[in-house]
Amino acid sequence: MIKAIVTDIEGTTTSISFVKDVLFPYARAHIAEFIRQNQDDSEVKALLQNVRDTVVAQLTVDQIISQLIIWIDEDKKITALKALQGLIWEEGYCLGAFTGHIYADVIDNLRAWKASGIDLYVYSSGSVQAQKLLFGHTEQGDITALFSGYFDTHIGAKQDRAAYSNIAEQIVCSASNILFLSDIKGELDAARSAGFKTLWLVREGELDADAAHRQVRDFDQIGHLVIK
Numbered sequence: 390m391i392k393a394i395v396t397d398i399e400g401t402t403t404s405i406s407f408v409k410d411v412l413f414p415y416a417r418a419h420i421a422e423f424i425r426q427n428q429d430d431s432e433v434k435a436l437l438q439n440v441r442d443t444v445v446a447q448l449t450v451d452q453i454i455s456q457l458i459i460w461i462d463e464d465k466k467i468t469a470l471k472a473l474q475g476l477i478w479e480e481g482y483c484l485g486a487f488t489g490h491i492y493a494d495v496i497d498n499l500r501a502w503k504a505s506g507i508d509l510y511v512y513s514s515g516s517v518q519a520q521k522l523l524f525g526h527t528e529q530g531d532i533t534a535l536f537s538g539y540f541d542t543h544i545g546a547k548q549d550r551a552a553y554s555n556i557a558e559q560i561v562c563s564a565s566n567i568l569f570l571s572d573i574k575g576e577l578d579a580a581r582s583a584g585f586k587t588l589w590l591v592r593e594g595e596l597d598a599d600a601a602h603r604q605v606r607d608f609d610q611i612g613h614l615v616i617k
């Protein structure tokens with residue numbers, strides 16, 4: 390019996406293109422100016438220190454900016470980068486530079502699952518702030534109230550089993566009663582190894598009947614599997 394659903398964002402609720410072609414370029418274009426303007430803010434200062442701790446202690450602000458741009462280009466899931474991206478995207482959402490993309494099949498199904506008593510959670514490499522911004526500024530309005538909690542890489546890396554065990558512990562739910570939705574096999578493997586049920590979102594391309602995880606095209610194909 391499914392008591393909780395944990396969903397990934399990019400490639401699952403939201404198009405990969407929105408993240409790679411809208412969000413990442415916006416952060417890349419604004420990160421230098423953002424850091425120069427906010428380097429004395431305590432939150433930003435701590436994140437810059439975090440980058441120095443990860444790379445080398447003597448990095449100048451300009452060198453940190455260059456390193457962060459390399460990480461953006463390489464799509465690195467580094468917690469300090471993700472936190473900085475969230476801070477930069479806040480400005481973009483507030484200025485109306487973009488709205489959060491959600492596939493058309495997602496919201497009604499989330500509502501139906503919640504109405505049937507299933508608790509909904511988000512787990513993304515994007516920071517919790519970035520997750521709340523995206524779901525708070527969708528074309529269909531603010532849907533953050535649908536979710537009972539949000540997890541980012543502070544709970545662990547998405548391809549590490551421990552992250553899923555930590556999530557199960559935090560939401561006080563047996564892993565076998567939690568369904569994890571993702572488009573990435575490595576994440577699904579890690580979730581399954583922690584005892585989660587899994588479904589693989591394949592929104593584009595061929596389906597594989599022999600895939601290691603049951604594959605679905607969209608959230609409409611999940612409904613009958615979780616609501617009995």
Ligand SMILES: CSCCC(=O)C(=O)COP(=O)(O)O
Pocket residue numbers: 397398399400408412466471474512513514515516519520523547
């Ligand atoms: C929270 S929206 C931005 C998503 C993001 O930064 C990212 O790296 C995508 O990670 P996901 O775990 O959702 O595939």
Ligand SMILES: [Mg+2]
Pocket residue numbers: 397398399400401571572573
């Ligand atoms: Mg994904």
